Amino acid sequence: MNNALILIIEDEPEIAEIIGTYMAREGFRVIAAGDGIVGLAHHLRLRPDLVVLDIKLPGQDGYEVLAAIRRRGDTPVIMVTALAEDLDKLQALRIGADDYVVKPFNPLEVVARAKAVLRRTMGRGGGEQVLRVGPLAVDPQAYRAAVETLAGPVTLDLTRTEFRILAHMAASPGRAFERSELVDACLPEGEALDRTVDSHVSNLRRKLTAAGAGGLLTGVRGVGYRLDNADGWADGWAHG
Template identity: 85%
Template structure:
């Protein structure tokens, strides 16, 4: 399983569902937006590892979104679009796209290209183990353990709890807003801020039971942060 967060900016729900399903099967975390402005908002707030971007979008087209992303930084972007002309592809590559896939596409090819982009841009395979103090989160094996001195103890986590833990473990010490955790880690049917609090409460209890009490800290007025315990 992978821990990378992929943002899909696409206004056709069927296309979003196809790409999201295949990426999720590989363990990627996925968030989507149906128009350019919402996509840019998600990009700024969630800082995804990869953006899958259509060109024909309401609000702002894909070229404008790509240019805005490039002004912000170097987030890799893969264009997935029905525009097959060489001029369209050249314009996207000139603005800064990392890859260009033409619809209709093979979903497996999109996944393979996404993995290749992430390998190139991060300099490592997406499946590395995340380590924060005594905590180890293995996205590939979908396993989290705590080594409190007597050997690793596995945490019995629900899928949502694992997604939250993996998300915060990827950036230890950073404060995450509740809304960010909702968008990145919760399924649509449970997407409420207070639902995050419930999952966090369960995670804290399980971490404490494994000897990692106090790692998942609340940040007043913001949300939550994963800290390295003192002395580790």
């Protein structure tokens, strides 16, 4: 992990230099871009392991850059910005940010969060198996989830956070998960809003329903959410 390549997209050279210096001290390789267009070009050419992305950028703003990165794949992204409103955080998370740091910040905090995100995205062992709940199959290594139907598998188009929540719950089918546990296990550090979990779960339920498995993810009054096969899905569907 210490040799990971970090792409910093930040239009203030002093801030980019500070973040880059602290990252380099920890053994990371660093490259910087001063605007979104150059940043996306670096991302396409260099395939960084993590992107540190400002929102207020000339030309394309950080939200547009993040959306473009997400269309290309699952490169982890930490947003670094002066915008501290919950709506700004929620928008970044909905688009697919992995974490969110508000200026002014301690550079050591940015490094610590980068390490945490990289541990989550790079540190998966080789022993993880496909998780199956009724017609749902979740592959943690391939970052793929699909619902088996009579017409064949339907792949779910999930954000990174939606996938984390689904995989976390699929590992213990039938168990009721509290919102606070889902926050700690699946959401970026420092983003501890219960309504954020509700928003992600609502999107998950909508996507599962559209794929034909709407009964799998249910609410548990006074607790949180549960993923199980209680509605009597045929277990054979999940195995083709």
